[in-house]
Amino acid sequence: MAARPELRRSLTLGPLVLYGLGVIVGAGIYVAIGAVVERAGTAAPLAFLLAGLVAAATGLCYAEFAGRFPEAAGAAAYVRHGFGSDRLSLATGLALALAIVVATASIASGAAQYLGLLLPLPGWMLTGLVVLVFTGVAALGVRESVFLAAGIGGLELLGLLAAIASGLWQAEGLHLAAMVPQGAAGWNGVAAGAFIAFFAFIGFESLANMGEEVQDAHRTLPRGILGAIAASLVLYLAVSVAAVAGGRAPTSLAGLFGGLGATAFALVGTLAVANGVLVQVVALARLFYGVARRGQLPAVLATVNARTLTPLPATLLAGALVLAMAVLLPFEHLLSLANLITLAIFALVDIALWRVKRRDPGVAGRFMVPHWLPLLAAALAVGLILAEAKNVLF
DSSP states (O other): OOOOOOOOOOBOHHHHHHHHHHHHSSHHHHHHHHHHHHHHGGGHHHHHHHHHHHHHHHHHHHHHHHHHOOOTTTHHHHHHHHHOOHHHHHHHHHHHHHHHHHHHHHHHHHHHHHHTTTSOOOHHHHHHHHHHHHHHHHHHOHHHHHHHHHHHHHHHHHHHHHHHHHHHHHOSOOOGGGGSOOHHHHHHHHHHHHHHHGGGGTTGGGGGGGGGGBTTHHHHHHHHHHHHHHHHHHHHHHHHHHHHGGGOOOSSGGGGSOTHHHHHHHHHHHHHHHHHHHHHHHHHHHHHHHHHHTTSSOGGGGOOOTTTOSOHHHHHHHHHHHHHHHHHSOHHHHHHHHHHHHHHHHHHHHHHHHHHHHHOOOOTTSOOOOTTHHHHHHHHHHHHHHHHHHHHHO
């Protein structure tokens, strides 16, 4: 019997951190910044800092899990290791798929906001246009999709650097005192803003799925996850400080520019945010394709187009689901729902690690977090959920 082929372990720390930074930084900051400023005001940098701390706490748990079980299944595998339940593991996988659909829909709605600065059309029409165009690109071929996504990824980073420079240049002063919230209402705004800001950090968990392709995964993968979170946090703090410098409260990063600069940035923002739609539709289509090959979804979703060599039915389904979600639900509701599902999954992963550590303290010399950290990480994730519930109810 021929040996079963395995993924090649070729990634080292540097490329892994850059890959993680590319996954995390992108549509999230372009999409979320306006909603965060609306909730937290000039204290938006503190909201991003709080969201980053929540992400880092769970990131540490993912880092130990990735070192213990460097598997491609990520959260679903970790939940199975922690709770010993295949059903709970499957439910986690389905929840992740739903989170991808909702997050992609929110990204599409965010792209429409930037596109609306260029084309005076109704929001639902612009959202539909974004989803249809980039679903079409995803259906053309994976090489074309990856090349376009990589090119736009570089443009995303340049756009953020330009926004930082423009925001700080135009500000008469940083007004750091204004970035500190006053009273209970101010801190409630920071907590509410942190719930939305968390959307900008989603993605670090996908590095755990690279566990079978990383050299010395038990050491490299934890460092890569933490390095990517730290780098993205520094960038987000710089962007949010530039956004509110001088006491401003822009509804989007395009507000940091004037005249032709705002128009040019609106174009960059549209491409940067829509790039997230392309990446996620491609990933979601492969998820449907893989599950269909195992007989858990209709067989038609496992078919590959002879000309494009892409799972065309699965791609069209992914695009249709994203389009329906984006058109039916308001933008901020989509952001909140995506964060709610993701935070719930993170809390479950954190508790799973706590259970694993109770059974097996770990091996000396490998990355391990203190025994109390998984519970703290779960509490922080649940705390953001409760803060949002309070914001909605009261």
